[in-house]
Amino acid sequence: MADDVYDLRGLNCPLPVLKAKKRLAAMAPGSRLWLETTDPLAIIDIPAFCAEDGHRLMATEEQPGCHRFLIERG
Structure with a gap:
């Protein structure tokens, strides 16, 4: 199963963290998410x-124009 990708490009602090936090909270423990x-x-x-x-x-x-982070939900 492929890891989900969450496109947060164009957003500035603190929005990437806030949106990632909300998205990860809705995922099952052990699930993985790429943030861009x-x-x-x-x-x-x-x-x-x-x-x-x-x-x-x-x-x-x-990556060209962005950073990617692979996070495993705790």
């Missing part, structure tokens, strides 16, 4: 959010 964001602060905010909320940051990728 253009917010330059996401490289700090997303790992901090995962640590605070008990999610696992599985991967971080820099």
Whole structure:
């Protein structure tokens, strides 16, 4: 089963974290979600959010024009 992708490009802090938090809350524990964001602060905010909320940051990728984060819901 492919991991879901949540496109948060074009949104600035704090919206990517707030929207990710809401989306992950609706998912089953152990589910995975890719976040795509253009917010330059996401490289700090997303790992901090995962640590605070008990999610696992599985991967971080820099792609042309955006960053991607694979999160496993805790």
